Amino acid sequence: MKVAVDQDRCCGAGACVLLAPDVFDQRDDDGVVVLLDGQPPEELHALVGEAAAACPGAAISLGGTA
Amino acid sequence: MTNTTESATDQEQPLAIPAARAAGCPFDPPPALRALGERTRLARVRLFDGSTPWLVTRHADQRALLADPRISSDITRPGFPSSVPVQQARIGFIFMDDxxxxxxxxxxxxxxxxxxxxxxxxxxxKIVDDLVDELLAGPRPVDLVQAFALPVPSLVICELLGVPYADHDFFQVHSAVLINRETTLEERREASDRLFGYLERLVGDKLDHPGDDLLSGLAVRVSDGELTREEAAQIGVLMLVAGHETTANMIALGTLALLEHPDQLALLQQSDDPGLVASAVEELLRYLDITHNGRRRVALADIEIAGQVIRAGEGVVLANDIADRDPDVFPDPDRLDLRRDTRRHLAFGFGVHQCLGQQLARMELQVVYGTLYRRIPTLRLATTLDQIPFKHDGSVYGVYELPVTW
Known part of the structure; x- marks a missing residue:
């Protein structure tokens, strides 16, 4: 799984950090998403998938299966 | 028969919203709204001004639309289905587009x-513990709204914004006018002016004496020319009103819902599991869905839903209260079940306007629901359900008073 984030679309709601804090973080000054791990381990794939679905700004995209 | 029903539906007067809740069912959405949702995914409704925007009933459609760039939150656009007459003078960013x-x-x-x-x-x-200490040392019965539900979020948002809590009577009174959907345009304009003037003075004070709070941060941006003082004050009004009215209503109405569901209350009282408390917060957000006006938007382009077309320029109401009772998403939706998976609720909205303060609200409610009923295990209503004044006239639902004892 490859994860990408679009910081321009992020509205700083924090949904992704709540679900997968090992993969996503927020910038301190404006809450915009920071990607910590672009290729998370398999045990986190389900949560990362949920984070992408839960993102209100559709700022998280997932690609690949490796 | 089917044809007759369909043509009757076509000729039906659009449902006037807000519709009334059923007597004796204060936690459930209005029956007429739910009936509409059972019949159709998209229907015309009638607003206070006679306009007839579309109302979207299903969870999946609402979620898709709220994230759709063809939908606008710009309240100044013709066709925007405002819940009350619009004050054009000052518009917060919740009514703007990117x-x-x-x-x-x-x-x-x-x-x-x-x-x-x-x-x-x-x-x-600490705030919650101190307020519970005061409750326990004070008289019984007591109004939980004034003694607890309002002070918790007010103290928190004052600290965060840098607003003196000593002024809480002032801003609570004017906030209440602003979020009452039956107050007149004049009354709301005056309340808005008073709050705006108050925040503008505070921003001025912060320009001279900056602290480590949100208003000071805005004042710095005013100094840097990124923001006008008016914009800063307007953001302050939005934060102050949104910061205490919503959470306060979730505390009081949530407590009432739990008292009416003793088996669920017992779960909270008997568990040490922070996961259960967190899940209880989400379920109460879903079940109560206090922003019962629905999300309001206007279409920027033609959008097809269920074989019908929302035309560009037409208003759209997304009724989150019935979406959060959609049985396709939440099985047995009318049951309050603190252990269910409620993550997809729309109580905070969806799309780029999703509630900015949602993590703060979650945390405050987790602390409250995880503390109050354990420290006062015999908490009970000091009146009967039918005597409780509900905020049917509020753009945020809740109770005006909640007399409790223990």
């Missing part, structure tokens, strides 16, 4: 990140 919305929202996002909210938890726990 990029202007994002520019302003990002200026005030920092205190609401998960990290900052988590760091605030011990201070909120």
């Amino acid at each position: 990029p202007e919305h994002a520019r302003l929202r990002r200026m005030v996002t920092a205190p609401f990140t998960l990290r900052r909210v988590a760091a605030l938890r011990p201070a909120v726990q």
